[in-house]
Amino acid sequence: MPACKSGSTSGWTCGVVTADKVTESVNDNGELLDVYDFHFSAFLLSGDSGGAIVSGHYSIGVDSYGNMSSCDDAADDDAVAGGFAIVDSKYNAEAMFKHGFNLSINVGQPKFAKLAAGQISGMVDAAAGAKVTVTVDGKSYVAIVGNAGAWTVRLPKALAPGSHKVTAVASLQSKGSDFATTGAAASRKFTL
Incomplete structure (x- = not known):
């Protein structure tokens, strides 16, 4: 290596x-x-x-x-x-x-791939196991980042037709570290 x-x-x-x-x-x-x-x-x-x-x-x-x-x-x-x-x-x-000693790592800004009534998904430059906190119209949900940086939040209730605001921010607290590293937030408005 x-x-x-x-x-x-x-x-x-x-x-x-x-x-x-x-x-x-x-x-x-x-x-x-x-x-x-x-x-x-x-x-x-x-x-x-x-x-x-x-x-x-x-x-x-x-x-x-x-x-x-x-x-x-x-x-x-x-x-x-x-x-x-x-x-x-x-x-x-x-x-x-x-x-x-505290490990500091790179956690990127999430990018949205799918904004749908029942799920929000995207990609982020972060290690597998990082968390993406997704806030839709004031309610927050957590997704876990997979091996290729993909994440998905399945909403418990489908969003109603109309305008919505979504924000996503990724963070990772590596094993053994006292601190979490948090990347920049990404926000978007979308209409169903």
């Missing part, structure tokens, strides 16, 4: 994940903890720790360590860059950093 990272020392560099679920012992204030992480081939230097690691639109981890001292070292066979998985397994970035 491709993996790119940001770092305050070496900036933005990319590579691929080379090993998953690697166990490393780290010193956490005098206590040795087994941390489950992954290795990737991006260039990582001292001072990059805490930067984001992403694969496409998905956040996969946080920069942790590397054994490189210059860009030239990245090509060595024994070069290692390691990242803590965000929420995978017992020890991860969220568990280690506790309330000092």
Whole structure:
């Protein structure tokens, strides 16, 4: 899987994940903890720790360590860059950093596809499991985003003929995060 990272020392560099679920012992204030992480081939230097690691639109981890001292070292066979998985397994970035770490993710603005008497549906750039709150004429309903970003609200009672106002807003509280990320609201008036 491709993996790119940001770092305050070496900036933005990319590579691929080379090993998953690697166990490393780290010193956490005098206590040795087994941390489950992954290795990737991006260039990582001292001072990059805490930067984001992403694969496409998905956040996969946080920069942790590397054994490189210059860009030239990245090509060595024994070069290692390691990242803590965000929420995978017992020890991860969220568990280690506790309330000092909160995952922020992209949640797009919903787009309407179907505005009908019995259902409202659309698409949104958000991870599967995100919620879309749809408000029709002051009454709110919740849809869960599917794998391709599709969402649908089936109305319990068909809308009467006439003019209606609909608003949709998507949000996602990722596993382990204390906060939900909310995208921009989309509104539309339509007539049946």
